[in-house]
Amino acid sequence: DIQMTQSPSSLSASVGDRVTITCRASQSISSYLNWYQQKPGKAPKLLIYAASSLLSGVPSRFSGSGSGTDFTLTISSLQPEDFATYYCQQSYSTPRTFGQGTKLEIK
Amino acid sequence: QVQLQESGPGLVKRSQTLSLTCTVSGGSISSGDYYWSWIRQPPGKGLEWIGYIYYSGSTYYNPSLKSRVTISVDTSKNQFSLKLSSVTAADTAVYYCARANGDYAYDAFDIWGQGTMVTVSS
Numbered sequence: 001d002i003q004m005t006q007s008p009s010s011l012s013a014s015v016g017d018r019v020t021i022t023c024r025a026s027q028s029i030s031s032y033l034n035w036y037q038q039k040p041g042k043a044p045k046l047l048i049y050a051a052s053s054l055l056s057g058v059p060s061r062f063s064g065s066g067s068g069t070d071f072t073l074t075i076s077s078l079q080p081e082d083f084a085t086y087y088c089q090q091s092y093s094t095p096r097t098f099g100q101g102t103k104l105e106i107k
Numbered sequence: 108q109v110q111l112q113e114s115g116p117g118l119v120k121r122s123q124t125l126s127l128t129c130t131v132s133g134g135s136i137s138s139g140d141y142y143w144s145w146i147r148q149p150p151g152k153g154l155e156w157i158g159y160i161y162y163s164g165s166t167y168y169n170p171s172l173k174s175r176v177t178i179s180v181d182t183s184k185n186q187f188s189l190k191l192s193s194v195t196a197a198d199t200a201v202y203y204c205a206r207a208n209g210d211y212a213y214d215a216f217d218i219w220g221q222g223t224m225v226t227v228s229s
Contacts, residue, residue: 001170034215043203043222044154049215087154091207091214095169096156 002026002090006099012107017078021102023071023088032092033071035064038101039084047086048073078104109134111204111220119198121229125191129204129220136185137162140209143187144216145178147200155200159207160187194227201225 003026013019023033031051036044046055048064051071061076075082083106088099115127129143136143144159158168160178168176172191180187191198201224205216 032213034213036216043205043219044216045219046212046215046217049208049217050213053212055212055217089154089216094167095171096207096214098154098156100153 002097004097004099006102010103012105014107015078019075021073021086023099025069028068029090029092031067034089035073036087037084109218113204113220113223118226119194125194127189129187131185137182142207144205144207145189146203149200196227199227
């Protein structure tokens with residue numbers, strides 16, 4: 001199985017801050033990396049697929065980069081609605097695996 | 108637009124079989140390059156992929172659950188289903204159905220149901 005490791009596990013930030021979350025795969029996954037946002041009591045929502053492709057309707061302040069084993073999700077200017085838990089997920093091979101999540105909290 | 112909705116019992120007794128159904132609306136389960144998936148999330152924990160099925164019936168399961176999992180599809184009803192046998196307290200979780208999009212999204216899970224909480228009781 002491909003292990004996905006996110007850092008940090010939690011992060012405190014303020015509205016307007018620029019935030020970066022990192023995801024590392026235990027082996028190369030090319031660009032088969034996706035990012036999701038989950039709010040309490042809700043299903044995850046896809047933000048970015050194929051490492052850097054923004055899903056239609058997702059604000060442009062979200063961006064993704066990376067390939068191989070190292071990836072990042074960046075939020076350029078945090079908005080109040082962005083405080084949530086973020087997960088990375090690889091779709092390179094089965095079993096599909098997720099990172100453990102990064103909880104983004106208000107400072 | 109395509110929507111997914113899970114249904115099934117919220118309480119299952121230990122050692123019995125958990126059965127859930129996901130109904131797809133707003134589109135055909137047989138169209139496109141999609142894999143129809145089950146994902147679960149224990150309370151306060153992360154996401155675990157259970158497996159998925161193509162409309163033709165081809166299945167892919169997580170090896171950690173493979174001996175206990177069956178995913179099936181009913182194209183006439185536009186539904187797919189999950190059965191998980193011999194459940195224990197460790198199977199208590201929110202169960203999501205989701206669509207993996209192979210058409211353009213590198214098999215990312217682009218549409219999710221709202222999730223259904225299943226509790227295993229003793």
